Amino acid sequence: xxxxxxxxxxxxxxxxxxxxxxxxxxxxxxxxxxxxxxxxxxxxxxxxxxxxxxxxxxxxxxxxxxxxxxxxxxxxxxxxxxxxxxxxxxxxxxxxxxxxxxxxxxxxxxxxxxxxxxxxxxxxxxxxxxxxxxxxxxxxxxxxxxxxxxxxxxxxxxxxxxxxxxxxxxxxxxxxxxxx
Amino acid sequence: xxxxxxxxxxxxxxxxxxxxxxxxxxxxxxxxxxxxxxxxxxxxxxxxxxxxxxxxxxxxxxxxxxxxxxxxxxxxxxxxxxxxxxxxxxxxxxxxxxxxxxxxxxxxxxxxxxxxxxxxxxxxxxxxxxxxxxxxxxxxxxxxxxxx
Numbered sequence: 001x002x003x004x005x006x007x008x009x010x011x012x013x014x015x016x017x018x019x020x021x022x023x024x025x026x027x028x029x030x031x032x033x034x035x036x037x038x039x040x041x042x043x044x045x046x047x048x049x050x051x052x053x054x055x056x057x058x059x060x061x062x063x064x065x066x067x068x069x070x071x072x073x074x075x076x077x078x079x080x081x082x083x084x085x086x087x088x089x090x091x092x093x094x095x096x097x098x099x100x101x102x103x104x105x106x107x108x109x110x111x112x113x114x115x116x117x118x119x120x121x122x123x124x125x126x127x128x129x130x131x132x133x134x135x136x137x138x139x140x141x142x143x144x145x146x147x148x149x150x151x152x153x154x155x156x157x158x159x160x161x162x163x164x165x166x167x168x169x170x171x172x173x174x175x176x177x178x179x180x
Numbered sequence: 181x182x183x184x185x186x187x188x189x190x191x192x193x194x195x196x197x198x199x200x201x202x203x204x205x206x207x208x209x210x211x212x213x214x215x216x217x218x219x220x221x222x223x224x225x226x227x228x229x230x231x232x233x234x235x236x237x238x239x240x241x242x243x244x245x246x247x248x249x250x251x252x253x254x255x256x257x258x259x260x261x262x263x264x265x266x267x268x269x270x271x272x273x274x275x276x277x278x279x280x281x282x283x284x285x286x287x288x289x290x291x292x293x294x295x296x297x298x299x300x301x302x303x304x305x306x307x308x309x310x311x312x313x314x315x316x317x318x319x320x321x322x323x324x325x326x327x328x
Contacts, residue, residue: 016253023249028241045245052249102239115232133198134233140200155200159191159226166229176228 004068011059023052026069030076035099036131037080037124047083051076070146077128077147084124100131111175118168126161133158184208186219193223197230272305 002010002021010018027048034044034051054075062071098116103109119127132138132146143158144151169177184204189212192202196209213220276298283290 016250019253020246020250023246024244027243027245031241031243031245032238041243045243049245049248049252052245053252056249056253098239100239102237104235104237106235112236115236130233131238134230135236135238140195140198151200152202155191155195155202158198159194162194162226162229166225169229176232177225 005064008059008062008064008068011056019056022055022068026072027052029069030072032100033073033128033131034076034080036119037077037128038084039120039124039127041099043083043087044080047079048076050083051079054079073146074148081124100127100135114172114174115169118165118172118174121168122161122164125157126164129154129158129161130165184212186212186216186222189213189216189219190222190226193219194226194230197227268305268308272301275301 002018004022004025007018007021011022030048030051031041031044034047035041038044038047051072055072058075062068098112100119101112101116103112119130122130129143129147132143138146140151140154143154147154149157166177188204189209192204193209193213195202196206213223279298283294
């Protein structure tokens, strides 16, 4: 199995098959992250495709001593917010299935659906931050590096994002958040 | 010094649960929570929410974008190297240096168009290099990033 560094070196030498390795290794993670920002699968797929094309063209600027995905995430994020800025409002998927959250045996499917609905009603930045923190388990330091802001800003933004999510869940009479 | 108010206490209490050390000490947070029932309720609700979110997982994705990406990849990586940019600016610098000498010739009046030459040249150079000198570069740098 080729590692990222070897694949990037081969891409720089013009080997597109090596780039396929990169795309196939990270595309699923990237689509998940893009859906959290854009709110639906179709836009997320567009953003991820464009981000990988941008990434290929910027490969001569990648720092091989660092991990690939945080670098790529900056490109992906730029693509997502550029696409989001062309939309007046986030278009949520009309599917009956959740797009961000996996169904869990310990949680009722309706509750997962309701939680995801509330998350997607948040501003894109809030939903992005909450999913990176709670679904990916990134620390404040990792979030600060990923989003290019100080850790104190992460603390503040995350606090406000959680409060907004809590309020939305309370309005939806979500179990545990109503009537407190 | 962070002011000890309800907002900063709730923010610090949640941050410390996330493993981040904020400006308020644990003692300050505890002391405030002991006497403020509103903050206790707020922190309890936010803790419940954090636990609920921590118990969730991302939905696994199965889509593939390679087919589309492959069709739109350029034939080769752009050969837009730093040395090319460097060379372009050296040429520009030499030209401007020469221009300055020509301008210093006494009793010569080249007119307004001549005065505009350096400005037009700089605009042309930045257009050629596809660089925006007024853009704040906030892209594609992750200082100290060692994490996923």
